[in-house]
Amino acid sequence: MKKVTIEVSARHCHISKKDLVLLFGKNYRLKPLKPLSQKGQFSCRETVRVKTGSGQLKNIRILGPERENTQVELSRTDCRELNIFPPITECTDPHNKKSCSILEIIGPKGKIKRCAAIIAKRHLHCDVKTAKMLKLQNKQLISLRIDSDRPLTFHEVLVRVRRDFVFRIHLDTDEANAAGVKSGDTGRLLI
Numbered sequence: 001m002k003k004v005t006i007e008v009s010a011r012h013c014h015i016s017k018k019d020l021v022l023l024f025g026k027n028y029r030l031k032p033l034k035p036l037s038q039k040g041q042f043s044c045r046e047t048v049r050v051k052t053g054s055g056q057l058k059n060i061r062i063l064g065p066e067r068e069n070t071q072v073e074l075s076r077t078d079c080r081e082l083n084i085f086p087p088i089t090e091c092t093d094p095h096n097k098k099s100c101s102i103l104e105i106i107g108p109k110g111k112i113k114r115c116a117a118i119i120a121k122r123h124l125h126c127d128v129k130t131a132k133m134l135k136l137q138n139k140q141l142i143s144l145r146i147d148s149d150r151p152l153t154f155h156e157v158l159v160r161v162r163r164d165f166v167f168r169i170h171l172d173t174d175e176a177n178a179a180g181v182k183s184g185d186t187g188r189l190l191i
Helices: 017-024 076-082 128-134 173-179
Strands: 003-009 012-016 030-035 042-051 056-067 071-073 101-106 111-120 122-127 143-144 152-161 169-172 187-188
Touching: 003 173, 012 017, 012 122, 012 152, 017 101, 017 111, 056 076, 076 111, 111 169, 122 128, 128 152, 152 173, 169 173
Parallel strands: 003 169, 012 056, 071 111, 122 152
Antiparallel strands: 003 187, 012 071, 030 042, 042 056, 042 101, 101 111, 122 169, 143 152, 143 187
16 A cells, blocks of 8 residues: 555635636736645635625635636535535536536636536546556546544545656545545555
């Protein structure tokens, strides 16, 4: 069983270049706040507010760089506050309305309505070398055992393999709280 570092992924937003302009203005560039573990990824100084007919969440951090599609990743608890029921999925498909929930996203210069809300599927970022060593395939489902004061095994952890990935497990805040872990703790892969 291979040990892996856990990273807790709080609610956040990935944003497209087109939507960045609509929310923050023409020629706007994201301002990095701090680097993330995955190469080239960073948290930004910018935040947005998201709203539904039933509720809103403020100060949702944008993660950079810009993406092809805007996506707001929430926990199940966040979704209850907004009274929405997005799917648990890897990413949004803006052409498939079943792949996300519609939100109003509000920035300092404008607002947009997008099919953008998802609950991110728990996943393992894995580089190609480690994937070969562990005999893991992209899109494979594995399990993660956490031996904390609240021991728990998570099943259906999605493996994502890419050359530039750093070997890490991403759990959302609800999952981390259920297992009694924080970023930097470790778990064991069950393959």
